[in-house]
Amino acid sequence: MAAKRLGKSTVKFTNPPIIVGTGTIVGPIEGKGPLASDFDVVLPDHAYGERTPERSETKILEQAAKIAIERAKIDKSMVDYYMAGDLLNQVISASYSARQLSIPYFGLYGACSTCAMSLALAGMVIDGGFADYVLVACSSHYQTAERQYRYPIELNIQRKTTSQYTVTGAGAALLASSGIGPKVTWATTGKVVDLGSKDVNDMGGAMAPAAADTLLTHFADTGRGPGDYDLILTGDLASFGSEMLKELVTDNGVELGDNYRDCGLMLFDTKSQRVGAGGSGCACSAVVTFGHVLKEMEKGTYRNVLLIATGALMSPLSCQQGESIPCIAHAVVIEA
Amino acid sequence: MASQKAKKQVSNLPHMTQASQEEKRQQLAYKELVQKRKPRPRYLRNVLVAFVVGGAIAVLGQLVLGFFVSRGLDLDAASAPTLAVMILVGVVATGLGIYDELGEFAGAGAAVPITGFANTIVAAAMDFKREGWVLGMGAKMFIIAGPVIVYATLAGVAVAFIKFITSP
Amino acid sequence: MTYLYAFLVGGAICAIGQLILDFTNLTPGHMLVILTVAGAIAGGLDLYQPLLKFAGAGALTPVSGFGASIARGALAEAKRIGILGLFTGVFEYTGMGVAVAVFFGTLVALIANPKS
Numbered sequence: 001m002a003a004k005r006l007g008k009s010t011v012k013f014t015n016p017p018i019i020v021g022t023g024t025i026v027g028p029i030e031g032k033g034p035l036a037s038d039f040d041v042v043l044p045d046h047a048y049g050e051r052t053p054e055r056s057e058t059k060i061l062e063q064a065a066k067i068a069i070e071r072a073k074i075d076k077s078m079v080d081y082y083m084a085g086d087l088l089n090q091v092i093s094a095s096y097s098a099r100q101l102s103i104p105y106f107g108l109y110g111a112c113s114t115c116a117m118s119l120a121l122a123g124m125v126i127d128g129g130f131a132d133y134v135l136v137a138c139s140s141h142y143q144t145a146e147r148q149y150r151y152p153i154e155l156n157i158q159r160k161t162t163s164q165y166t167v168t169g170a171g172a173a174l175l176a177s178s179g180i181g182p183k184v185t186w187a188t189t190g191k192v193v194d195l196g197s198k199d200v201n202d203m204g205g206a207m208a209p210a211a212a213d214t215l216l217t218h219f220a221d222t223g224r225g226p227g228d229y230d231l232i233l234t235g236d237l238a239s240f241g242s243e244m245l246k247e248l249v250t251d252n253g254v255e256l257g258d259n260y261r262d263c264g265l266m267l268f269d270t271k272s273q274r275v276g277a278g279g280s281g282c283a284c285s286a287v288v289t290f291g292h293v294l295k296e297m298e299k300g301t302y303r304n305v306l307l308i309a310t311g312a313l314m315s316p317l318s319c320q321q322g323e324s325i326p327c328i329a330h331a332v333v334i335e336a
Numbered sequence: 337m338a339s340q341k342a343k344k345q346v347s348n349l350p351h352m353t354q355a356s357q358e359e360k361r362q363q364l365a366y367k368e369l370v371q372k373r374k375p376r377p378r379y380l381r382n383v384l385v386a387f388v389v390g391g392a393i394a395v396l397g398q399l400v401l402g403f404f405v406s407r408g409l410d411l412d413a414a415s416a417p418t419l420a421v422m423i424l425v426g427v428v429a430t431g432l433g434i435y436d437e438l439g440e441f442a443g444a445g446a447a448v449p450i451t452g453f454a455n456t457i458v459a460a461a462m463d464f465k466r467e468g469w470v471l472g473m474g475a476k477m478f479i480i481a482g483p484v485i486v487y488a489t490l491a492g493v494a495v496a497f498i499k500f501i502t503s504p
Numbered sequence: 505m506t507y508l509y510a511f512l513v514g515g516a517i518c519a520i521g522q523l524i525l526d527f528t529n530l531t532p533g534h535m536l537v538i539l540t541v542a543g544a545i546a547g548g549l550d551l552y553q554p555l556l557k558f559a560g561a562g563a564l565t566p567v568s569g570f571g572a573s574i575a576r577g578a579l580a581e582a583k584r585i586g587i588l589g590l591f592t593g594v595f596e597y598t599g600m601g602v603a604v605a606v607f608f609g610t611l612v613a614l615i616a617n618p619k620s
Contacts, residue, residue, distance in 0.1 A: 151459075399561075492575035
């Protein structure tokens with residue numbers, strides 16, 4: 001068995017990568033939420049001076065990546081890899097942002113799980129000795145996601161009780177083989193879980209089994225439990241999905257207590273802001289983790305955090321053809 | 337042929353069928369759990385708001401219809417310009433960016449009136465124009481209204497045909 | 505009095521639409537097609553006409569009225585000029601509305617962008 005592997009699907013980094021710089025940008029609605037002050041840039045509107053929302057998303061992704069490099073106080077040319085992803089067909093936001101950055105690039109698709117996925121991959125690349133600096137980033141945009149997955153923006157549509165709001169934003173982090181900052185220490189790769197859900201208005205409910213599977217696998221592989229973490233963070237299960245996750249893991253003898261939160265619920269005031277059941281999208285876990293959680297770790301609020309970013313891997317095409325929604329969740333541990 | 341045989345062999349493996357049965361049981365159990373726990377819509381509130389807003393739009397339509405009737409048109413002849421005026425109302429409200437808000441508030445109360453039908457056309461036009469005037473807006477303007485027209489025509493012509501040949 | 509009936513009937517048809525949305529997993533698109541086809545069937549069988557007389561725009565402005573108008577147009581022309589009227593009459597009452605939507609919809613799309 002590979003030396004750094006634990007159990008079924010967890011790796012433990014012997015030279016854990018260090019997060020030396022982050023950049024976060026959020027849209028106008030997120031900018032009115034409770035975490036607003038934690039982000040580097042808050043957009044005045046969705047368009048951000050661009051002709052199309054797709055261009056606006058590319059712009060914020062690129063900008064977040066540049067901020068992360070700047071914060072790390074290194075030169076762009078020192079970055080060995082850029083790993084990025086988003087929700088759009090052919091991950092265009094990531095690839096178009098890479099066109100501007102001219103750093104060797106891996107385009108990733110993990111739907112809303114991309115944030116944890118990129119952290120895990122970057123960790124393996126750095127710990128494997130293949131790179132000193134890896135830039136990870138992901139983005140989502142309310143208007144581009146709405147256009148691709150749902151309906152035209154101005155269409156009259158009433159949200160369902162479990163509908164979620166795609167976060168407009170981008171989060172980037174620069175990981176390094178040496179330096180000062182929080183470390184990514186473990187990573188558990190999820191497998192695709194599909195319990196047959198076909199309801200495109202209920203992503204949280206569809207993704208909860210994948211999150212439960214990865215969480216239980218992580219605990220089994222590492223021998224840890226919920227009490228070993230100051231914060232267990234799911235990406236975008238929102239109100240209904242996190243309720244289902246708690247129920248699913250309770251059935252397996254794991255109790256999630258007060259240290260369990262969901263990024264989609266932290267980013268908004270779900271009572272006063274009209275975001276349905278909570279936030280979703282690649283940027284949801286990225287901006288909360290890189291913006292809010294890492295700042296709190298710096299202050300000492302949290303020492304070790306388990307991030308489980310969840311993704312629904314369907315497309316509008318597969319759903320219209322009657323396929324159910326395959327889901328995935330990746331977990332990474334970040335320690336101060 | 338060879339691949340067919342292989343396929344048959346695979347599906348005959350006993351552990352596979354067992355696994356899929358276990359999977360099916362899990363899927364069913366989860367589906368039931370989701371059904372049980374999913375937050376219900378506010379049925380009464382939604383239906384009341386839809387009723388009031390939809391009714392109000394109908395009253396607006398009646399004002400328009402009454403106007404055309406008072407100008408000497410009969411009910412049949414007045415229905416075309418009434419529909420046209422109401423569609424224009426929906427078009428303008430969409431352009432101002434208020435019809436989607438009304439839809440979020442009133443659900444079917446905004447979607448069912450002909451103003452909502454107009455909204456589906458304009459919303460699509462505004463959205464898809466960025467993919468070009470021909471293949472974007474031109475092709476996708478009726479992305480939601482299209483099925484309505486298609487099935488209304490199919491059903492309308494078929495039923496009218498039956499009525500036509502059966503009535504003396 | 506027609507105004508009250510228009511309110512009640514128009515509201516009731518929308519309420520039916522809302523019930524379909526809330527009690528089934530159908531999308532708004534499916535719901536609209538169901539109501540329109542129901543209207544078209546009723547219109548083709550001359551059953552929608554009494555409702556129109558009774559409630560005016562309450563029956564005319566919901567999409568069911570749009571469906572009924574399509575069927576009524578087809579039937580009326582068929583009665584007038586024979587079987588080909590089924591096809592020439594389809595958009596008799598609704599064609600104007602569709603043309604208005606296309607024309608002014610394009611005009612709006614020229615000047616306005618999606619906001620929220």
